Amino acid sequence: xxxxxxxxxxxxxxxxxxxxxxxxxxxxxxxxxxxxxxxxxxxxxxxxxxxxxxxxxxxxxxxxxxxxxxxxxxxxxxxxxxxxxxxxxxxxxxxxxxxxxxxxxxxxxxxxxxxxxxxxxxxxxxxxxxxxxxxxxxxxxxxxxxxxxxxxxxxxxxxxxxxxxxxxxxxxxxxxxxxxxxxxxxxxxxxxxxxxxxxxxxxxxxxxxxxxxxxxxxxxxxxxxxxxxxxxxxxxxxxxxxxxxxxxxxxxxxxxxxxxxxxxxxxxxxxxxxxxxxxxxxxxxxxxxxxxxxxxxxxxxxxxxxxxxxxxxxxxxxxxxxxxxxxxxxxxxxxxxxxxxxxxxxxxxxxxxxxxxxxxxxxxxxxxxxxxxxxxxxxxxxxxxxxxxxxxxxxxxxxxxxxxxxxxxxxxxxxxxxxxxxxx
Ligand code: EPU
Numbered sequence: 084x085x086x087x088x089x090x091x092x093x094x095x096x097x098x099x100x101x102x103x104x105x106x107x108x109x110x111x112x113x114x115x116x117x118x119x120x121x122x123x124x125x126x127x128x129x130x131x132x133x134x135x136x137x138x139x140x141x142x143x144x145x146x147x148x149x150x151x152x153x154x155x156x157x158x159x160x161x162x163x164x165x166x167x168x169x170x171x172x173x174x175x176x177x178x179x180x181x182x183x184x185x186x187x188x189x190x191x192x193x194x195x196x197x198x199x200x201x202x203x204x205x206x207x208x209x210x211x212x213x214x215x216x217x218x219x220x221x222x223x224x225x226x227x228x229x230x231x232x233x234x235x236x237x238x239x240x241x242x243x244x245x246x247x248x249x250x251x252x253x254x255x256x257x258x259x260x261x262x263x264x265x266x267x268x269x270x271x272x273x274x275x276x277x278x279x280x281x282x283x284x285x286x287x288x289x290x291x292x293x294x295x296x297x298x299x300x301x302x303x304x305x306x307x308x309x310x311x312x313x314x315x316x317x318x319x320x321x322x323x324x325x326x327x328x329x330x331x332x333x334x335x336x337x338x339x340x341x342x343x344x345x346x347x348x349x350x351x352x353x354x355x356x357x358x359x360x361x362x363x364x365x366x367x368x369x370x371x372x373x374x375x376x377x378x379x380x381x382x383x384x385x386x387x388x389x390x391x392x393x394x395x396x397x398x399x400x401x402x403x404x405x406x407x408x409x410x411x412x413x414x415x416x417x418x419x420x421x422x423x424x425x426x427x428x429x430x431x432x433x434x435x436x437x438x439x440x441x442x443x444x445x446x447x448x449x450x451x452x453x454x455x456x457x458x459x460x461x462x463x464x465x466x467x468x469x470x471x472x473x474x475x476x477x478x479x480x481x482x483x484x485x486x487x488x489x490x491x492x493x494x495x496x497x498x499x500x501x502x503x504x505x506x507x
Contacts, residue, residue, distance in 0.1 A: 086482045088493075089504045092452050092473035096337035098499030100328045102344055102370075103129040103156045103490040104318030107395075108280040110182045111257040112287055112318060113137045113162070116146060117189035118261060119291060120165040121313030128158045128318055132487040136180040143176070144169045144186075155491050167194065174200035174231060180487075184212050185254055187235060188262035191224050195237045201228065214248055214255040221246045222262055222270070243268030243307055251276045251388040256303070257284050264293040266307040275303045278389040279319060279349050287316045320344030324489060326353050326396045327464050329373040331499075333362045334403045334472045336377060339499060342370040352392045356382055360403065381409035381446060386416050398424045398465035405433040406472060407446040415440045424462035427455040431469050431477065452477040457484040464489060471501065 104127035114137070116123050128134060130152065138148060141162070148162040170190050177183040177200040190197035202210060216226045216233065222241040227234045243266050248255060256276040261284075263270035275281070277299055285298035291314045294306035325341045332339040347354050347364065354364050357373075360382045365372040381404065386394040394417040404411040405428055415421050422442055425435050430453045434445040452475030457463030463484040470477030482505065485492060493503045 084507050085480060086505055086507055088467070088479050088482050089506065090452070090467060090470035090477045090479065091502065092470060092475055092477065094335060094471050094501045096328070096331040096335045096339060096471065096496070096499045096501055099340045099342060100495055100499065101156055101342050102320045102325045102328075102346075103127075105129070105280055105283070105321035105323070106131055106133055106488045107253070107323070108283040109134055109318045110137050111185050111254070111261070111280065111284045112316065113141065114185035114189055115261055115284060115288060116141065116162045117144070117164050117167065117186060118193055118264060118288070119311040119313060121163070123162045123313055124159060124315040125162065126153075126157070126159045126315070126317040128160050129156065129321065129490045130158055131490055132483070133180055133182065136176060137182070140172055140176045140183055140186065143171075143173070155494055170194055170197045172199040176200075177202050181210055182254060184215055185258060187215060187219065187233070188258035188260070191219055191235050191237050192241055192262045192265035195240065197235045199233045201231050201233055212255075214250070214252050215258045218246055218248075218255060218259045219262055222259075222266055241266035241307075243270040243305070245271045245273070247273035248275060250274075253278050253281060256281050260285055260288065260295060260298075260303065260305060263305040263307060264288050264295065264311065265309070266305075268307055270305040270307070272303040272305070274301055276388060277301060279322060283319045287314060290314045290316060320346075320349070322346060322349035323393060323395045325371070326350050326393065327399050327468075327489070328495070329357065329362065330396075330399045330403050330468055331471065332373045333357065333360070333375050333379065334406070334468050336375045337499070338372065338374040340367060340370055340372050344370065346371040350393070351390045352387075353396055356384055356392060360407065379403060379407040379446070381407040381411040381444075383412040385414040388417070394418060394421065395461050397421060398461040399468055401425070401435070401442065401444060402428065402465040402468040404444045405435070405447060405450060405469060407444070409446055411444040411446070413442045413444065415442075423458035424465045427458070427462070427466055428469055430455055431473055433469070449474055451475055454478045454480070457481040460484050460488040467492070467503070
């Protein structure tokens with residue numbers, strides 16, 4: 084039986100939320116361990132299911148590691164990839180977590196071979212990896228598909244290249260940076276993803292001896308080096324977790340102090356739009372205070388690559404707009420099927436019309452608790468947020484989606500005076 088959580092509505096989120104290390108920064112940083120034979124210390128790693136999946140993939144390949152829990156919210160992991168003997172990411176792991184594709188770049192760069200199961204469809208869209216493959220081909224790798232697996236080879240090493248991404252891809256950019264770090268010569272990536280998680284990866288690689296510049300902009304230059312050495316590196320804060328708890332304060336008429344990062348800088352468009360919706364942001368030492376102004380105004384949002392409005396906050400934002408005083412619009416530009424939460428929010432009394440990748444949200448005065456299903460990570464949290472604001476009790480099924488990417492939500496909410504119960 085899958086775990087469920089029960090949430091009583093009309094609770095107010097008031098308190099301090101220590102923000103964990105970013106899932107989407109930790110995953111590429113863990114894959115980057117494959118680029119060096121020396122010891123790597125990663126700090127501030129969030130204890131999440133996706134991190135455990137990446138570790139089990141590295142374990143299958145022969146990477147040795149030791150985990151030390153520093154707190155409920157962060158671990159330090161010591162890893163060493165000096166005895167890698169398997170260059171394969173199996174279907175069993177890739178179907179659980181698509182970010183497994185992140186081993187492609189580092190394995191090719193250091194060992195000249197890699198086989199990764201092709202990810203199938205998933206809850207939020209088709210999610211192809213064609214741009215990852217075209218990118219490593221531009222670096223000189225040969226790629227073939229057989230038995231549902233991508234087989235990539237570069238027996239004579241990778242060569243620097245100029246490559247323009249036709250669309251911005253976060254893990255695609257990360258894979259190319261890792262592959263080019265050990266290639267022969269200079270690589271220039273155009274229309275590269277500018278997300279803070281890409282910057283985190285490049286900063287860590289530079290600390291390992293790589294020569295990368297321009298990260299954080301659309302053009303990244305990588306001068307290949309022969310080897311990368313060990314490093315002691317702390318994962319940057321999770322801006323999506325921060326944005327999610329900001330909405331928790333907004334939707335419950337509460338106030339949270341998001342600690343552990345410069346979230347105004349990490350979420351520029353989110354802060355601007357949520358201010359328009361009625362949230363009040365104040366800089367405090369070490370973080371950002373987010374307070375409800377007592378009213379929620381309707382807004383229009385279009386998701387876009389960084390620094391635009393993050394798609395990973397779209398579902399949670401929709402929960403808030405369900406009780407805004409008027410009509411809001413959300414246009415989802417990144418994923419073609421990321422409105423799975425709409426049907427569940429409707430079960431709670433929301434009034435939302437969807438046409439393709441556009442949602443029109445007619446604000447209602449009150450949501451009602453209901454039994455609902457989590458469909459993916461961010462959609463699950465949007466239902467938790469709606470449940471906190473609703474009248475009555477909500478039971479959320481398939482909580483494992485939440486555990487993939489949100490660290491200890493019961494404990495973090497308890498720190499804000501909110502009770503959430505988990506049961507089977
Ligand atoms: N795309 C292609 N071909 C490719 C790669 C991407 O067509 O080879 C398309 C995708 O289908 C999508 C768009 O490009 O329409 C952008 O996808 P991107 O590659 O940027 O997504 P990703 O790297 O697979 C990361 C995050 C996602 C987040 C997106 C967008 C990680 C591990 N995952 O995915 O996070 O939604 O960027 O910001 O970094 C989440 O955390 O809930 C999550 C889904």
